Amino acid sequence: MKRSDESAPRSDGVELELPDWSGMDESSARVDPDAAFLLCEQYPVWFDEAAARWRIQRPEKCLVEFTL
């Protein structure tokens, strides 16, 4: 049984030595909206199986009318 007051056991998994990426710019400031629109239209072409799965699982929209 898990005990919530205990630390997780140390993992013996692969230890990765990753570089420091903290100086990288936020991607959202570097993507032009037109390019982002184009990419969104390309995703169903590149990832057709994922797009088909998403279409089937598409959640129903909000049922409460938006008013101002």
Place this chain on the structure above:
Amino acid sequence: MSALATIASSAVENGLSFLLAGGHAVIAHGHPRNTFDLDLIIRRSDRIPWTDLTRALGYGQHREGPTFLQFDPPNPRSLPLDLMLVSDDTYAKLAAEAVPVPASAAGARMVSLRHLLALKCHAIKHGHPGRVVKDADDVIGLVQANRVDVNAPETRELFLKHGTTELYEKIRRICTPI
């Protein structure tokens, strides 16, 4: 031509207006992310002509509700289309503040940042629970990208009118500069 550009030009030809919302509006307001559908706001009174237009463009009806119409795309490699229905009065207020969209969808207009945040707050408050994380991420991304002052009275008023106190307090904590 993109799905959005096709719909925009067909809508103009048929004298129908719409406002871009959803993921595309989030992108255009400075928080680029992927989206797998196209969300448009239309007048409830235009429901029938819009249904006719989408049918003419090859879209098939997916689901229908009192506040929305969802369509499957003409082919599986293009974006599904969701139409959100609002009253004429709300549409007029949204349209009055609407702004142009990026060049690739020339002719279309999209909801203002303020109204996009209101729509997101509304969706978080009333929408499908599975969407909350994505919508909350959009709100945080939009607030940060546009340097919205979360402590300003008008921001608080917007969040409390369309969202919840809990949502406002969380966004305020996350987005207040240290």
